[in-house]
Amino acid sequence: MAPKDTESSTVDLSSPAPHVAVITLTSPPRNVLSKADQSRMRKTLTYLDDDPWVRAVVITGGGNFFTAGADPTEDEAVQPGQLRNFLSDFDTLLDSIERFRTPVIAAVNGPAEGGGFELALACDIRVASTTAYFDAAGVNIGLVAHFWRLARITGVGKAKDILLTGDRCSVEQALRWGLVTRAYAPEKLRSEALSLAQRIAGNAPLSVEATKRCTGVALDVDRAKATRLRAAEFATLFQTLDHKEALRAAATRTPGKYHRH
Incomplete structure (x- = not known):
């Protein structure tokens, strides 16, 4: 496994089971991803992608939050001329998850807000705690959320319902609409996500x-x-x-x- 980042522990890497890597986002209270954190996560994914020992990856959040995506304090500092690069950096992270060699499971242990919702959508499989919710809040802050992945997963009609209202999507609704495939009590989510990853890692x-x-x-x-x-x-x-x-x-x-x- 990759050595621990000595400058930050906000992107924690572990291997609790054979051929399974777990990335835990630990920047409480909302596990936001600063530019530096995004870079560390991309480097971690590149390292794992190059390691043939790795056969499945789980991404989860520390504490009771999955992630709220990019750091809002950095968002507010972005100038109009920097927008293209600002969006591209986070999109590159999402693409690196989506194009990862092996299956990536999002273990959504709590709220997945904004860019955190998009990060979960980039994963191959999403399982969630019964206390989690999904929030595509683009219209709530006068912006537009990333629509492409959501529409492919739920269909255009359901995606529009989520995106145009800005309402929170509960786990019960997420199950009905195919955003998540399994839901567990909070205390069981991690072990069940690991069990799923091990099941996948046990195949050829x-x-x-x-x-x-x-x-x-x-x-x-x-x-x-x-x-x-x-x-x-x-x-x-x-x-x-x-x-x-x-x-x-x-x-x-x-x-x-x-x-x-």
């Missing part, structure tokens, strides 16, 4: 990564291109030793021992 890693790549573009390609993409990935995976090991593990109902070849 090349297959998991190919599946993430394919589903990541599913809404952007037509059926013919999707069929060609599946065939190409299938052909590559079919020839791997990990495929043979997965067959053996399934037949014997024992854990697979995978070596990424």
